[in-house]
Amino acid sequence: MKEFDISFPINHVPSKEEIEASAARALGVKRDKVADVQILRRSLDARGEILYRYRIGAAAQGDDPLDRYVLPEYKYVASAEPVIVVGGGPAGMFASLRLLMEGRKPIVLERGKNVHERKVDIANLSQRGIVNPESNYCFGEGGAGTFSDGKLFTRSNKRGDIREVLHQLVNFGADRTILTDAHPHIGSDRLPGIVENIRNCILEHGGEYHFSEKLIDLIRIEDGRSVQWKAVCEGGATYTAKSVILATGHSAWDIYELFARKGWPLEAKGFALGVRAEHPQSLVNRIQYHGKYQPWMPAAEYSLVEQVDGRGVFSFCMCPGGILVPSATSDGHVVLNGMSNSQRNSQWANAGIVCSVEPGDIPGYERYGVFSLLEFQSDVERRMFDFSSSLKAPAQRMQDFCRKRLSANLPKSSYHPGTVSAPLNELLPEFVYGRLRAAFPAFDRKMKGFYTNDALLLATESRTSSPVRIVRDSETMSAVGLPGLYPCGEGAGYSGGIVSSAVDGILVATAATL
Ligand SMILES: Cc1cc2nc3c(=O)[nH]c(=O)nc-3n(C[C@H](O)[C@H](O)[C@H](O)COP(=O)(O)OP(=O)(O)OC[C@H]3O[C@@H](n4cnc5c(N)ncnc54)[C@H](O)[C@@H]3O)c2cc1C
Structure with missing residues (x-):
């Protein structure tokens, strides 16, 4: 087996013959002696001529065959031992699929609606400002x-098999290119179908x-030698199993409160906070493709990081061609995020520009103990809501923000609830403002044209x-002192x-099935 790189112009999809010919050259054998070839990775290179760089794996006759990932089978589990999975997000869904592979029965409890009904609530949220x-x-x-x-x-290098995730997504309807693209994405027009599958x-x-x-x-029931968990739901329904996987996401504050009431193990954890920056996508294309952008090329991305006062300020969850x-x-909070469809074809590019927040950064919040950072997060979100008295986002042009100047007018934005001109330089906590203010002009040195008043924060x-x-207990992965609760x-x-x-x-x- 040999790995090598070849490049093709971005608008050229290499044929099987072209890839086999390059494999033969790399292996130093004739074409008919190439036993197997596989595209391992495809990445865009816009430094000079705009190319796709392909990493190819190839084996000649007599070599060991290429490693090809095979998904384990899902078993039929109707009468198998159940595991309660609370939360139907990525963690809960992929835990459930793994349970099927292990021959255990997932019982998924999800506070929200199915993906179709959910679309109605999302439309009401964006268009009428109603938060369900x-x-x-x-x-x-x-x-x-x-x-x-x-x-x-x-960005995480944690252990675990990312291939299992990507191959299952393809199994449930995602495009096969996600298996090889260096920066794969699916898009919000395709994700609901995959989730339903x-x-x-x-x-x-x-x-x-x-x-x-x-x-x-969650009630722990001990009878003699065995321990069971009873999950109690709002309408009164209960579900009992030896194991519960609790995958409720970062916004389920009621779950943290439940843990606090019970005296179960919680700790404050650093996170990141800042603003969403929205640029015209055409500007980002021009910068990233060095003026060589063509309409059939993928919307350009960026990823930026800068150290300010020994702390990282970085772009987060960048959405090219997104909204x-x-x-x-x-109610009462203004929080933004970004999404895009598979074509990434809106006229905007947005990304979170955030800085890390650690417990030592927020004097005055110590009294909230493990909830100090959560209270801080919630206070900043509420401050923005109080300013606009609605889901309209307080907003400021980028250079005005750095110059502490209220924007006289705001550019059009993709944010449907709307924007209101605001002194974000005053509304954001001072240390967050100071770091962002230093980072924006510094980002411009890496991406000439990024620091512009055409960008909205x-x-x-x-x-x-x-x-x-x-x-969690690092060995059993259950909550410390709470075996069976994961x-x-x-x-x-x-x-x-x-x-x-x-x-x-x-x-x-x-871990829950061991
Ligand atoms: C608009 C938006 C865009 C994003 N874009 C990206 C992206 O492009 N790429 C990326 O990697 N990440 C993105 N993220 C982040 C990503 O979605 C999350 O990191 C990921 O979904 C976390 O997975 P999770 O399963 O741990 O939690 P979640 O996805 O938060 O799932 C938790 C689930 O638990 C349910 N739940 C909560 N409390 C209870 C309860 N008490 N009882 C029953 N059910 C409960 C919730 O309804 C929810 O379905 C985005 C997030 C948002 C909001």
Whole structure:
């Protein structure tokens, strides 16, 4: 087996013959002696001529065959031992699929609605400003990942098999290019169908799905030698099993409160907070493709990081050709996030520009103990709501922000609830403002033209990851002192993003079946 790189112009899809010919050259054999070739990775290179760079794996006759991932089979589990999975986001879905592979029955409890009904609540949220606290951009089937950009890369190097996640997504309807693209994404027009296919697979294999079933209590039942968990839901329904996987996401504050009431292990966890920056996509294309952008090319991305006062300020969850959406889960908060469809063809590019926040940064919040960062996050979101008295986002042009000048007018934005000109330089906490202010001009040195008054900053970008961690035993993966109860995914503080949450789901489900 040999790995090598070849490049082709971005508008040229290489044929099987071209790839085999390059494999023969790389292996130093004749074409008919090439036994196997595989595209391992495809990445865009816009440094000179705009190319796709392909990493190819090739084997000649007599070599060991190429490693090809084979998905384990899902078993029929209707009468198998159940595991309760609370939350139907990426962590809960991929935990459930792993349970099927292990021959265990997932019983999924999801506080929100199925993905179709959820669309109505999302439309009401964007267009009429009505927040349904059980069904919104974070809550409902598929979790926070359903109406998103569906970016599938992760900064995390944590253990776990990302291939299992990507291959299952392809199995349930995602394009095969996600298996090889360096920066794969699915898009919010395709994700709901994939989420529905996952649910159907779980049901067809004997698992259970319960929507509008909100967990409000967990009771440990000890009888002699065995320990069981009773999950109590808001309407009074109860479900009992030896193991519960708790994958409720970073916005399920009621779950943290439940843990606090019970005296179960929680700790404050650093997160990141800042603004969403929205540029015209045409500007980002011009910068990133060095003026050589053509309309058939993919919308350009960016990823920026700068150290300010020893702390990182970085772009987060960049959505090329995307739109901004209101992702608060309760009234009285302004929270933004970004999503895009598979074509990434809106006229805007947006990204969170955030800086890390640690407990030492927020004097005055110590009195909230493990909830200090969560209270801080919530206060900033509320401050933005109080300014606009609605879901309209307080907003300021980028250079005006750095010059502490109120914007006389605002550029058009993709954010449907609307924007209101605001002194974000005063509304944001001082240390956040100071770091962002230093970072924007510095980003311009890496991406000439980024620092412009044509860019709009909107607040708040705050649900970047959980500000609380449910502490897990590193060996058993159950909550410390609570065998059988498995905190999982982003809400537990062990992942961030779709892929790492799905990977955590797989790891936790595997641990729960040992
Ligand atoms: C608009 C938007 C765009 C995003 N874009 C991307 C992207 O492009 N790429 C990326 O990697 N990440 C993206 N993210 C982040 C990503 O969606 C999350 O990191 C990921 O979904 C976390 O997975 P999770 O399963 O741990 O939690 P979640 O997805 O938050 O799922 C938790 C689930 O638990 C349910 N739940 C909560 N409390 C209860 C309860 N008490 N009882 C029953 N059910 C409950 C919720 O309804 C929800 O369905 C985006 C997020 C948003 C909001």
